[in-house]
Amino acid sequence: MAAHSLPVPPTNAGGNPPRWTQPVSFYGQSVFSKYYAHSICAFLLLIPFLVMPVQSQATQGPIGGQSCVTTYDPTVNYFPNPITVDDAALFSVRYEKNYKVVTNTAVGVNQSFVLTQCGTPAPNASLFSNTTVFVNVPVSNLASLATTAVAYIEMLGRRSAIKAVDTEGLVSSPCVQYGLNHSEIIGLEDKNQTLRAEQLGKVDVIFSSFGSEVGSENKTVVTSEVSDPGPLNRAEWLEFYSTFFNLEEAAQNLTSTINNNYNCFKKAANAKTTKPVIAWASYVAPSSYNNNTASWGVSGAAYKKILSEDAGATFFNGTTTGTFTTAAAFADALKDVDVLIDETFTGNDINAFYQSYGLSASSPHKFIQNKAIFREDGIINPNDGRDWFSGAVVMDDAVLQDVVRAVHPDALPANVPYNWLRNIAKGETMQTLTSANCTNPDSNAPIPDRAIVCSTMKVGGSGSGGNAGSKTVAGALTVVLSLLAAAIAL
Numbered sequence: 001m002a003a004h005s006l007p008v009p010p011t012n013a014g015g016n017p018p019r020w021t022q023p024v025s026f027y028g029q030s031v032f033s034k035y036y037a038h039s040i041c042a043f044l045l046l047i048p049f050l051v052m053p054v055q056s057q058a059t060q061g062p063i064g065g066q067s068c069v070t071t072y073d074p075t076v077n078y079f080p081n082p083i084t085v086d087d088a089a090l091f092s093v094r095y096e097k098n099y100k101v102v103t104n105t106a107v108g109v110n111q112s113f114v115l116t117q118c119g120t121p122a123p124n125a126s127l128f129s130n131t132t133v134f135v136n137v138p139v140s141n142l143a144s145l146a147t148t149a150v151a152y153i154e155m156l157g158r159r160s161a162i163k164a165v166d167t168e169g170l171v172s173s174p175c176v177q178y179g180l181n182h183s184e185i186i187g188l189e190d191k192n193q194t195l196r197a198e199q200l201g202k203v204d205v206i207f208s209s210f211g212s213e214v215g216s217e218n219k220t221v222v223t224s225e226v227s228d229p230g231p232l233n234r235a236e237w238l239e240f241y242s243t244f245f246n247l248e249e250a251a252q253n254l255t256s257t258i259n260n261n262y263n264c265f266k267k268a269a270n271a272k273t274t275k276p277v278i279a280w281a282s283y284v285a286p287s288s289y290n291n292n293t294a295s296w297g298v299s300g301a302a303y304k305k306i307l308s309e310d311a312g313a314t315f316f317n318g319t320t321t322g323t324f325t326t327a328a329a330f331a332d333a334l335k336d337v338d339v340l341i342d343e344t345f346t347g348n349d350i351n352a353f354y355q356s357y358g359l360s361a362s363s364p365h366k367f368i369q370n371k372a373i374f375r376e377d378g379i380i381n382p383n384d385g386r387d388w389f390s391g392a393v394v395m396d397d398a399v400l401q402d403v404v405r406a407v408h409p410d411a412l413p414a415n416v417p418y419n420w421l422r423n424i425a426k427g428e429t430m431q432t433l434t435s436a437n438c439t440n441p442d443s444n445a446p447i448p449d450r451a452i453v454c455s456t457m458k459v460g461g462s463g464s465g466g467n468a469g470s471k472t473v474a475g476a477l478t479v480v481l482s483l484l485a486a487a488i489a490l
Contacts, residue, residue, distance in 0.1 A: 069119030078117040081249035088236040106224035145208040147390040157446035170385030174437035229302035231396035261397035264454035269312035276338035279316040283356040296330035297323040311403040327358030340367040371425035378422035398451035
């Protein structure tokens with residue numbers, strides 16, 4: 001694994017660098033009242049967003065679904081729901097009748113994967129480069145070498161296909177943690193390379209953000225969702241992953257829902273006339289990896305700039321000096337920043353923040369006086385494995401919701417929950433996910449998006465219908481079904 005090519009995080013208190021992975025709407029029908037009439041209209045309008053991702057697996061049937069073809073017919077189109085890449089910039093898909101060619105354009109001279117419908121003949125390998133990976137789909141047995149892939153696969157409802165994971169101590173998914181605890185999923189060996197090779201030899205596909213390992217080149221799928229320069233670009237990698245499970249229709253419905261919800265938040269935030277300045281900052285403690293020299297800096301990542309501006313903020317990307325070697329110089333550069341997101345790996349409360357940045361509660365900085373200091377560790381596992389590098393990569397409407405909450409909280413319902421960005425200046429706590437949070441380990445249902453339903457929210461209040469503004473899509477659907485049952489009973 002080419003882990004050595006990644007930036008090295010700061011050491012922990014024990015002197016060892018922490019392990020990490022790449023950062024990486026609804027209601028019922030009644031003719032007896034306007035209430036139920038309005039409710040059924042809302043329900044019908046939102047059926048495509050709530051139901052179709054589940055229905056799609058059934059409507060695709062044995063062709064393009066979860067079964068293999070028993071009698072091959074060369075005139076049949078085995079992929080009736082092809083995707084069209086709209087936002088993502090780093091992958092493409094080309095369809096033939098019984099196979100599809102998925103290409104990651106971010107890897108060297110590009111890497112292609114020929115995905116052949118099982119039960120049909122694979123195309124001639126001579127038609128493709130010698131680095132092409134050939135896979136039979138749908139895939140039912142895979143390993144994930146990056147926590148980001150886990151979230152995409154779970155959102156598509158294919159967790160049962162995950163048989164092995166790397167850096168298992170950083171996995172935030174409760175049900176994958178459950179699988180690891182009950183030996184249903186294995187944690188890949190780190191030190192014994194012979195055993196690791198044996199473990200990888202038992203799966204059909206390996207999803208990796210780092211490249212292929214020796215001996216696994218013919219089954220490794222390199223993914224680049226974290227490199228695609230934009231939040232909605234990242235979300236559309238759901239469609240990349242879907243091609244390996246023949247779940248293109250479900251993925252397109254998911255990305256459409258995320259996009260619509262994202263743009264709704266964007267519109268609400270940018271209706272504000274003020275544009276607070278937001279900075280994504282970090283402190284790196286002195287260690288053997290940086291010549292024992294502390295440093296401070298701000299991120300200029302493209303997706304953070306887009307998130308900030310879509311949240312109605314002004315993105316602060318530093319000065320002519322990108323990295324500072326004194327806390328005083330860095331603090332002076334941040335004097336006009338209104339909101340600060342602390343991306344430091346160490347420390348988790350406001351006192352640690354003050355110590356890392358050489359500041360105090362009495363410092364004149366706007367983000368301190370505004371009590372607008374956030375960290376990305378709102379959702380973690382017991383080992384401080386951050387879901388920011390997993391679920392937040394794909395649920396970009398929920399990420400924008402968090403950033404809007406940090407910049408323009410009055411653009412959202414008053415009781416809107418936070419996900420990954422927690423305000424340490426106000427003492428917000430971390431949510432720790434464990435295997436105990438996996439309420440149905442045998443379920444293969446897609447995990448829900450963490451975003452609230454933007455189109456139903458009541459700004460500044462508790463949300464449409466009393467509490468709907470603080471509900472996730474899954475929670476809103478429960479309300480819908482209850483109302484629908486009540487309406488039918490009248």
